[in-house]
Amino acid sequence: MKLAEALNARKELEARLTRLEERLHASARVQEGLEPDESPDALYAMLEKAAAALVEIVSRISRTNVETVVEGRILADWIAERDVSWRRLRVLQSALRAAAPSYDRHGGPGSVRSVTTFSTARRHAELDALALRINAIDARIQQANWETELL
Template identity: 40%
Template sequence: MKLAEALTERAEATRRVEQLRARIVGSARYQEGETPSEDAAQLLAEAGEVLSTLETLIRRINRTNATVEMGADGTLTDALARRDVLRLRHSVVTAAAGNGERGYGRQLRSELMMLSALPVAELRDQADVLAREIREVDMRIQRTNWEADLLD
């Protein structure tokens, strides 16, 4: 099985657990004199099985991520960390740039004009560079996900 397939299965199992959780909560309590729509104990057992499968899958994915080398990016785990930090850095830079409109928020001439304390154009250029880096790292990660075999 390829790593990308395992990641898809992990997402599917996570969705399944969430669906089962909602069904369990809906069936765990019912009014006196009525019968529950589903057997909460059976749903709970099913959720336990899916969670056990999910745990095994996550362990295998993590083991694979820590082992697979991506050249200059280091291991897949290193590349994932790099992508996460690039995303956070991009978020901070774009927030700092704001909307960049001089006088934003001013309705009347008598109101104070808002000015930017940071070089907005430079921050936007920096954000563009970060966005490109994110796309490039993400593309290498995706390629590796489809090339790497999942470890046991």
């Protein structure tokens, strides 16, 4: 199985756990004298089976990410850099939105004027460079996912 296929399997198992949770909620309480549509015990058994499969696939994905080297770095390091870069990108975007001028409809001659405290041009350039870096890293990761056998 390729790493990319395992990632898809992980996503499907996580979705299955969510659906089982919803089904357990629906079967948790019924009107006195009635039976639930589904047996809670059967649902718990399915939950345990899906959870065990998820532990297995997540462990194998993690081992593969640590053992796979892409351009001199382990895949886990590329993933960490991409994830942190995404977080930095969102922070920069948020800061740039906060720095954007807002217009007070009631502002008159006596109103207080606000100014931006940093160079938005420099931060926009940083944002653009970061987005390009994320795309390049993600391309490496995606390629490795489809070329790498799951351990």
